[in-house]
Amino acid sequence: MSAGSIPSLSSPNSRLTSLVSHLSNARPKVVICRDLGPAMPLLMERTDIEVVLWPEDRGCDRAWLLKNIKGAAGALVLLPDPINEEVLQAAGPDLRVISTMSVGYEHIDLPLMAQRNIRVGYTPDVLTEAVADLCVMLALMAVMTWPKYAWSPFTFCGPQISTMASSPTRTVGFLGFGRIAQSTLTRLVAFGVTHCIYSGSATSAPNPARDAALQAKHKLAALERVDLNRLASESDVLFVLTPGGKDTYHLVDAAFLQKMKPMSVLVNASRGTVVDSDALATALREKWIWGAGLDVVEGEPKINGDHPLVREPKCVMVPHIASATFETRMAMATRAIENLLGGVFGTEMPAELGDR
Ligand SMILES: O=CC(=O)O
Numbered sequence: 001m002s003a004g005s006i007p008s009l010s011s012p013n014s015r016l017t018s019l020v021s022h023l024s025n026a027r028p029k030v031v032i033c034r035d036l037g038p039a040m041p042l043l044m045e046r047t048d049i050e051v052v053l054w055p056e057d058r059g060c061d062r063a064w065l066l067k068n069i070k071g072a073a074g075a076l077v078l079l080p081d082p083i084n085e086e087v088l089q090a091a092g093p094d095l096r097v098i099s100t101m102s103v104g105y106e107h108i109d110l111p112l113m114a115q116r117n118i119r120v121g122y123t124p125d126v127l128t129e130a131v132a133d134l135c136v137m138l139a140l141m142a143v144m145t146w147p148k149y150a151w152s153p154f155t156f157c158g159p160q161i162s163t164m165a166s167s168p169t170r171t172v173g174f175l176g177f178g179r180i181a182q183s184t185l186t187r188l189v190a191f192g193v194t195h196c197i198y199s200g201s202a203t204s205a206p207n208p209a210r211d212a213a214l215q216a217k218h219k220l221a222a223l224e225r226v227d228l229n230r231l232a233s234e235s236d237v238l239f240v241l242t243p244g245g246k247d248t249y250h251l252v253d254a255a256f257l258q259k260m261k262p263m264s265v266l267v268n269a270s271r272g273t274v275v276d277s278d279a280l281a282t283a284l285r286e287k288w289i290w291g292a293g294l295d296v297v298e299g300e301p302k303i304n305g306d307h308p309l310v311r312e313p314k315c316v317m318v319p320h321i322a323s324a325t326f327e328t329r330m331a332m333a334t335r336a337i338e339n340l341l342g343g344v345f346g347t348e349m350p351a352e353l354g355d356r
Contacts, residue, residue, distance in 0.1 A: 028073035028094075028344050033060035033081050036101070039333035049344065066090040074344040076101065076336055080301075083108040088116060097343020101336035103127055103323075104271065105353060106245045120353040121339025125179065126331035127323040132183035134322040135269050138293025139188075139237050141316040142265040145291045159263040159290055161237060163192030169221070173235025174198040175251065176242025176270065177225075182214065184239055189218045196223045199231045201247065232259035237267065244271025254279035257288050265291045269322045272298040281308035284315055291315065295322045 029050040032043065035057065043051050052068050054060040059080050069075055069090050074097040077083055083098050098108060099121040113120050143158035163170050170193045174181040177198035185196055196218075200206070206225055215223035228251070231238065238260065242248050252266070252275040260266070266289055268275050277298045283289050291314045297303060300320055309315045323332060335350055342349035 029071055030340060030344060031065065031069050031072045031075040033065060033075065033077045034101075036076075036333040036337070037329075039330060039337060042334065042337045046341075049341075069095070073097070074099065074340045076340050077107075078102060079104060079107055081107060083113075085109070085112060088112065088118070096346070097121065097340060097349070099336045099340035099343060099349075101332050104244060106243065106271070110354065114354060119343040119349060121336065121343060121349045122351055122353055123332040123335045123339075124351055126335055127328050128179045128183050130325045130328040131180045131269055131322040132187055134295060134318070135180070135184040135239055135241070135267055136187045138267045138269065138295065138316060138318070139239070139265060142267060142291035142293035142314075145314045145316055159236070159265070161188075161191050163194065169194045171195040171197060171234050171236050173231045173238040175228075175231060175238065175240045175274070176200070178241065180269070181239060181241045184241070185214070185218065188237075189220075194221045195234075196220055197226045197231055197234055198224075199228055200225060201242065228256060229259060232256045233261070236261065236264050238264060240266065240268040240274050241270050242274060244273045248274045250274070250276045250279075252276065252280070254282065257283035260289045262287055263290050265289065265293065267293045268297075269295040272296040272300055277307070277309055280315070281312050284312050294318070296320050 027048055027050045029052060030043070032051060032053045034054060036043070043049070052072070054064060059078070065081065066086065069087060070092060071094055072091055073094050075091070075095070076099045078100065079102045088095060095118055097119045098113065100108060101123055103122060103124045105120065105122050108120055110120065139161060143161060144156070145158070146156050160167065161170065170191070172185065172188050172193045172195070174185070174196070175198070177200055181198065185193070211223050211225065226234070240252060242251070248271070250273070254276065257279055260283070266275070266280070275298070280292060284292060293316045294309065295318050297307070297309055297317065303310065305311070309317065323329065339349040339351060
């Protein structure tokens with residue numbers, strides 16, 4: 001999509017009116033938990049499905065979902081919509097697919113879906129580049145956070161991410177080394193980054209061949225899988241890019257932050273729950289680390305101006321918008337719709353989780 005051709009969002013209420021023409025019991029019903037703007041014609045122009053759309057421009061009400069999902073063959077959901085036993089009970093036996101417009105899927109009870117033979121779609125890949133762009137932006141902003149504004153030669157200074165003659169090495173660290181981490185690394189190579197270290201999950205197998213290829217491609221002095229101690233203590237810039245959930249809860253805690261370099265910065269663009277917010281606020285206040293850039297924070301979106309990290313001057317925060325470019329959101333919405341239709345009609349889903 002070119003910048004000049006970004007379609008405008010049409011009102012959910014006008015779509016609601018056009019839904020009347022879709023009502024027929026013969027067609028499989030799909031429930032859509034949020035207006036998908038310019039992608040909606042991909043659903044609304046079809047005559048072989050009945051589309052039931054949450055009509056308001058805010059998160060879908062639970063009560064509305066539970067009422068409307070009855071008899072549905074599929075549902076297109078978002079991160080704030082927990083998909084669990086309650087939803088399956090309300091839906092009944094016709095439910096064949098849950099499609100989430102997100103790369104994360106911790107809001108979906110996957111074992112339960114597998115048990116009931118309900119297919120699950122998600123939207124990996126299409127958001128990788130946008131999130132990697134934001135990661136770099138947050139890292140650059142996190143080194144330049146300053147609470148006081150009185151100029152002198154060495155105020156407003158922060159640690160430099162690019163290498164230079166007097167400081168020729170930089171180590172970038174990744175907690176989680178999937179697609180987004182690797183795209184972020186690609187961007188940082190242009191800053192002269194020399195070393196890359198990462199920690200994978202306990203269950204992910206080491207991949208020495210992939211690592212050797214990446215090291216050669218980016219002409220790095222080292223690219224190494226390390227334990228959390230080394231990740232914390234050697235990273236100049238540390239990106240948290242691991243999935244959320246109980247396995248990664250508070251992996252970055254006070255003990256981890258205390259091991260980090262005082263001039264290092266932490267960026268989190270995965271899930272708020274991976275980083276202990278109170279510990280991070282202490283780390284910034286006590287100067288264990290230099291700064292932080294956060295796209296996500298524990299407890300979001302219900303945080304306010306009193307949150308310790310919102311009040312912390314050396315923390316840059318954006319409201320979980322890493323994938324928020326028109327191009328990426330359109331690709332995510334399209335992928336989510338394709339997944340939904342694949343599940344409803346029993347055909348291929350472009351991005352399906354797990355085995356059927
Ligand atoms: O956080 C965003 C996503 O999971 O897509």
